[in-house]
Amino acid sequence: MFRKTMLTGLLAATLGSQAFAADVAAPAPIAAPAPWAFDFAFGGKVMSDYNFRGISQSARGPAINVYGEARYGWLYAGAAYWTTKLPNRPIGEVDLYAGIRPVVGDATFDLGVMYYLYPNETQFITTSPPAPAGFAGIWTANRSNFVEFYGKVGYDITPQLNVGAALYYAPNWLGTGAYGTYGEVNAKYKLPNDFAISGAVGHYWLGTTYGYLGGVNLQDYVYWNAGVSWTYKDFLTLDLRYHGTNLTSQQCFATTGDYRGVFTGSGRSNWCGHSVVATLSVDLQWSKLPYK
Template identity: 40%
Template sequence: MKKVTLLATALAMVTGSAFAADMPLKAMKAPPAPAFDPWDVAFGGAIMNDYIFRGVTQSNHKPSVAAYFEPRYNINKDLQLYVGVSAESISFANRAAAEVDIYGGIRPTFGAFAFDIGVWGYLYPGGSCADNVLTGGIPGGNVCGVSTTTIFLADGNVMKKDVSFFEVYGKVNYTINDSFTVGATEYYSPNFLNSGAWGNYASLTAKYTAPSTVFGASGVGMYVSGEFGRQWFGTSDAFYGTGAGTVFANGIPYKDYNTWNIGIGFTYKVFTLDLRYSDTDLNKGDCNAFTSAFNATGTTSVTPINPGGAGSNWCGAAGVAKLSFDLTAMSNLK
């Protein structure tokens, strides 16, 4: 009888201990994880003293403003879909004053590798030719809807009314550590600037981000970044062979060129101030043949594709100061 009593007491103690062990575990149970919200929106704007695109000014070395809006859908933490629209003020030879970009793609991430693959459309509304003033021509051309005469700008250049085009692209960034990132880009268009010439651009990039302790508790960040790229071209259609004081019956074989830039940036909250040097190895004559610049001057910049000799500074060295802001709904508006 005493053994039965001791056994019952022991069982009660074990059972009671088990219940006691369960109670705090139930009390400390973690709350359910918040639901994953896959949607996000990025948007921002910028003002700059010069809008440079692959080493060539798009704003005649004058100030430009820009803005963008980009909805995003995160399938998971490593895969994002996105579409976007952006706009920049420009100054083109056909008198187009704005560039409107429509783009979309996918951004997969694999460990330290971040990819970006998509399609980018460049639209240039409002184009005309020499302010619709007829200043000379060769019969048989077609500019701005005029089917019997090619319209020349004052410097002998020509440019189509519509120079809109698209590119397919791929980019990859590799994060070495918290400070260093390197990358590569590739862009291809079958009809660059609607010139009839294909275009291919490839570049290598690098970025160093300073530790957050450099400026103490001020919240200011700093980075240094650079890019080296090469732009290849095919031959334009015959339209562009009617300018520059001569006729290229088969179009102009645009000159390939190298471009590079290096700069330093400072960040504070959603703001970035980027100070950058940009340049190319295009001479003034080949630059004129490629850009159809409306303010080309002189007669000494003679090249095989620019026999008229007018020269343009649109492809030369330039310093760019850009102040921008960038926000996302998930990070900045909650």
Template identity: 40%
Template sequence: MMSGSASAADMAVKALKAPPAPAFDPWDIAFGAAIMNDYVFRGITQSNHKPSVAAYFEPRFNVNKDLQFYVGVAGESISFPNRAAAEIDVYGGIRPTFGAFAFDIGVWGYLYPGGTCQFGGTGFDASGRFQGAECAANALANGNTMKKDVSFFEVYGKMNYTVNDNWTFGVTEFYTPSFLNSGAWGNYASVTGKYTAPSTVFGSSGVGMYVSGEFGRQWFGTTDSFYGTAAFPNGIKYADYNTWNIGVGFTYKVFTLDLRYSDTDLSKGNCNAFTGDFTAGGTTSVTPINPTGLGSKWCGATGIAKLSVDLTAMTNLK
């Protein structure tokens, strides 16, 4: 028996083949939707402090783990003085990563279809065509003005630095030659910060938490004559302003609940001159660019509650 048997140590061992590495698929799609009590953009409500819904669709091409190209389309419900139907965003860019530094460089177009012309300035558009009849028919009760077409685009750059699993800091820069098609150039820069709590904060529930904030400044040039006043017939220099926000967010799987405080240092008068707020009233908020004295609450402190869902095809639809 001993001569006819082999011990385990003497038996030949057959090597197991390693499983093949999964094929690299460079394509992915991110998409999602949100509902919020107020759509605020750089400290200023875009929805007249009313609820808004949003959605986006973003195809992506990953050259490798450190380089991504993307395009996207998004939409938000708004409430503008020119009665535009919605905000439609079309954008694209590149996202390179170098170690702890992540960059995002691209172009963003803001489209506002369905607008009607509001009478204002000289009554002529940028092409010199008289708009009196159309504008007068759609005039706002408080006398404010806004062009029929306020679509515009921005070029932008963002950089985030990841310190560790908990801390991320960033800077942003956006520039447009004509903000809201007003003729005034716009430049926005900000600094951002985010703290992501350890996953153990809520035990094994799967709930995550973060705290984030931003401080930014918006600079402007001078508008064209459509927004001119008696003192500035060729256009007004929009007031530059600071804006800031801070909030806390809770995540669960693909869902995020973000609760945020937002504010600016724009006066009610300068806010009215910039927004053309159809709800503005009063006569005491006089500034050099706001001779009517109308005051707007669209640029003041507000609280924002936003519930969103975000998915990617490679992660969530496999």
């Protein structure tokens, strides 16, 4: 029997926003450390595909995101919502997160925790028929909600060039019982006329699922992205980005439980393949609004 797991996706935050599609909701650019005063960032994005760490969370279709984040000096807490199209059919993905962003010289650190919530999800279980022979079974966890801890750092080598790294750890990834550890390095270079190029390379280490999900050792994989962006007046960004992984279509199916691969009997998924994603983002900050 094929592996009985799925990737319901994550979301939210970003390592330089374009460095990844969803890891903590993409906040407005962080300015130099300000006095300890309250501020609020909010915004959203429209995407041709919600790609999270190399895997589509919207079945290769369009998606939207909205977020709000309260800030007080280095402290922050926020929430984000992403539309999804996943095997367990939640009404979307809700991310709740909090942490600190200390700034030391030219380095910005980000240490925090995020809770991923999938409201109204239904465990994806199939029988044969209607599923083809060999494709009956449990494909998702009973509850996919999970907690992830993260640490990130970005360093301005020059005013134009920023390099960074990030590490994420989930003890119960997507409720499957498997651990999930994701590490990434990234870079962004500012070009004239408000253009920028950026990219990232990451690796996902995944553990073994619960017995009722087959006790499967999930496939580790490498993820990378590269793209170009243009920003208008520090609040509107258009990004065009290539995403890729080293997962085969069969490995992608075993990881995601793609419902199309189940009901067609192909045992394959294109959710992890090479793709180009267009994103239009709006990021606003209360303290910078012209009229308050």
